[in-house]
Amino acid sequence: MHNRASLWFWKSFSLMLLAATALTAARAQDLKSFEQKITTKVLPNGLTLIICERPEAPVFSYTTFVDAGDVNDPSGESGLAHMFEHLAFKGTSEIGTTDYAAEKVALEKVEQANNAYEAEYLKPVGRDPKKLEELHKAFVDAQAEAHKYVIPNQFTEVADANGANGLNAETGLDSTQFYWSMPENRLELWAWLESSRLADTVAREFYKERDVVIEERRMRTDSDPVGRLTEQFLATAYVAHNYGRSSIGWPSEVSQITATEALAFHKKYYVGGDIVVSVVGDVDAKTAMPMLEKYFSKVPGGPKPEDMTTVEPKQFAEKSVVIREQTQPFYIEGYHRPSYRDPDDAVYDAIQDIMSNGRVSRMYRSLVEQQQIAAEAEGFSPYPGDKYPSLFAFYAVPLPGHTPAEMRDAIHKEIDKLKTADVTDAELAMFKTRARADLLRGLADNQGLANALAEYQTRYGDWRELFLQLDAVDKVTKADIRRVANQVFVASNRTSAEIDTEAPATAAKNDGGAQ
């Protein structure tokens, strides 16, 4: 949090020194050396702890990786996992309150008042405006009553005052991640904070925070042309699976999520078996592991929740979305592909690398350099998640004077080349070399390593897969690439979305605006 890139001057300098900063992890291809540094332990409640000793400086970073994200939001409650993530910073029964016993009673009243208000609000017929107003007032009053017991942001304050750096959390469709870095002498304090908030979340100031999250939606989605487009793109590409649902939440749904629902989500998904906590840095596993075990045993046990049964049915009709508005043109298309567990997973990586990685990539050379029709052009995958079957997407940003239709044709030409001719030996070798080097570079710091270890432990049941995946990369052949391209990149499996730029209506609208 002290990296004030936007408020201080560091910004203009940092861009130029990228190359000088990146390199400080362990010799990663040496899996053995990592095995000596890493200790794992599965607690009786099912929670997995990973400690990686890297005593380069007296600091550590951690990631808590929860195997639940917005894909798990119940029907009608899109945005719930993300909403819960925000709640996890509001404190516990011990931190953030002046009197939890009294606060608990007050919070129950908030829920009752909200339920009464919502029941009236949602009445299909016979809603009484006067009663609605009274119920709303009662709801606001109940929140004010509960607020009396709140010490706002105390959880984060204690973390920050103890040197937390880069404190944040992210909710994706597949998972929720919490993370920060700290001086190593705060390890136990961190363990107390983190285990407490995982085990003992209080739905404090929930309804104010809901407003905050809706502002986040306005920023990321509503007020951003590409944000609006990608939400529609995914909603069109998927007919059954939750990957098609707005991950930050549809406005009507996220605005009616209740604290009760958030706590139910917590109870179901924040169980030991769903959580991996990794710590990387100046930590001695011998003394730290028993201490962490003591704290993280507080997390409730319970079975890993059942997996989703919905499988996206095979697409058989090409679909498209066209947004006509006054913003600049954009084009994206996607093809359904299997999940990360598919044996061809590394083949998709190869396609992405060859099509998109750097100035040597096919799409850059063709659309940007030779045809000079696009400012950017890339393919990427998996999108929007990786746990379940997802998309392989391609996008291009037209240069002035060029259209989405031209992007589409040019992308299809490049895809056809993949289907009809083998990639070159040089391209395939480049992919493999870069995969190996990127793995090394990607683990360049404590936080990156903590994230990766927790994620691989969750997804493969073993962090070693982080290194072993290079075997799959090495096995990719030219025939694999051609086969997969022919299977997946077909019109009936395609969804596209574009922004077609409209001319401004007339001059009338644009003269200063505010009354």
Place this chain on the structure above:
Amino acid sequence: MKKLNRFSAASLLAGALLSSLATPALLCAQQSKPWEHIPIPKLHAFNPQQPKRIELKNGIVVFLQEDHELPFISGSVLIPGGERDADTSKAGLIDLYGQAWRTSGTTKMDGDAMDDFLEARAAHIETGGDIDSTAVSWDSLKGDADQVFDLAMDLLFHPKFSAEKLQLAQQQEAAEIVRRNDDEAGIAGREAEKLIYGANSPYTRQPELATIGKVTLADLEAWHDRSLKGKLIVGISGDFDPVAMEAKVRAAFEGLPQVEAAAPRHDEFAGPTPGVYFIDKNDVNQSNVEIVGLGTDRHNPDVPTLAVLDEILGGGFGSRLFQKVRTELGLAYAVGGGFGAPYDHQGTFRAEVLTKSASTVDATKATMAEIDGLNTKPITEDELKRAKDNILNSFLFRYDTKGKVLDEREKLEFYGYPADYLETYHAALEKVTLADVTAAAKKYIHPEKLAILVVGNGSEIKPGLDDLKMGAVHPVDITISMPAQPGAAK
């Protein structure tokens, strides 16, 4: 293989607005504070490894930072002079230069061939330009390091700028220009800086289709020749033998003529004309509000005190802005603010809040009240302590990797600050008192000198901006001037 998904994760905080904290909380009695009973042992001793500094006879400075953890070697040459020093009528020159330099390549190897050579080795050489400097940087696996170094030096000393690649860069830049009004936050940031520094200031002038169209190959060549005469700073880090590396760098740079000192700049800024400025954008449902004034520069001895004041006002979760506008009022996801203190010119004061159209006035007033409140709601000992704890306890993240230490040293060298700047800055932070921050608030917080910029949807902003009672609302025209399409006209 798993990769980070783009466009997907929503996070707790908007990265750009953050820093850290302190609080105005009315601390009532709390049952118990179990975290206060957790022992905090003495921090392990730590002496960050400093790079070796070598000053060549011609004035060029070299830093060598050994780091044997990974089999990579990386380096950079930092070159004084950037966009602020370039010809006003050719705004955007440095961006074009930064792109075309690398994509053009050298007399021995053109840019495309260089791409093939490097990517086959998972290596990189990049060039770039900025407001006050340009740079070439490189990195590669250790085994390829000699070849990559030679190639980077070839690019530094024998570039061959190509008309085709300049045109490509111009197209890319043109795409950015015509798209810039699609990005609400981008508009707000850009126009806020213009209000502070002036629209034609070297720090804010924008590349336009007309100005980038004027840039020629001769301009790029002339810039290159000119900037190479300055005091170059070479930084190398990674898995190398220091004796051999020093010899190599000396061989590359010792033959250059004595460096020429850069002419000192005399930037003076009037600051914004107070008032309310408005940019109407009809496809958004959230306003970006910027409250702006002048900041200071890093030579000012008040900078450590201002850093603490920033922490109290707009740093992070515990800051007054966050506590009030986000947590208590629920009016914003992104809210923050503080002083900028660049190394060699006066910075800005900026507070920003992003709020739904209808609450624009409320959120602006609430933010303004917190700025004003630094003078009217006395800062408490408790706030001071937390602000200082936040800054001091995380201070070591400024030098917890060898790379960060090297970056810092290069930066201090570039701007002419002493090598122990971080230490003296830290010592000064420790000494900041309540009287200091209170006095700094008096001296630097002048709400009547601030301007308010709102980017938002005029038809939804109700009550309107007149309700701010700060006089007439000044519309700001951000229309992009479109000359005849470059190339298309003839």
